[in-house]
Amino acid sequence: MINHRTKTETPFEIACAFIFGRNWRDRSVWCGDCGTYNPLVTSLTAATFEQTTVLEIFRRAESGKLHYKVTTQGALLICFGSLLKTEQTLVSPQPIF
Numbered sequence: 001m002i003n004h005r006t007k008t009e010t011p012f013e014i015a016c017a018f019i020f021g022r023n024w025r026d027r028s029v030w031c032g033d034c035g036t037y038n039p040l041v042t043s044l045t046a047a048t049f050e051q052t053t054v055l056e057i058f059r060r061a062e063s064g065k066l067h068y069k070v071t072t073q074g075a076l077l078i079c080f081g082s083l084l085k086t087e088q089t090l091v092s093p094q095p096i097f
Contacts (some may be wrong), residue, residue: 031079033067038081042068046078050086060086 028037046066057078060080061068065086067079 013087021083029069031067031081034079034085036081040077041080041083043076043078046080046083049083 014042028039030036031038037059041049043057043061046057050057057066058076060066061076061078067082069079071077071078
């Protein structure tokens, strides 16, 4: 008796979860460009979310594609709402193998 093995492939998606914590709305600020309250994230967090470099985040902020604020210490904070609206956000699943 010959045992034939079949290969079954199941497509699936991996969703990216971004967690701000319980009181993220308390830490949101008014973004005049979006017209809503949005949390601000660091340029490194924005780059990680977009799967790009911090330099690219700086370029997009400077070109007006991302809304941002600069702290008194000189740190660049990105409006998370504008980050979600950008067309370059990666949504496709990444291979895990």
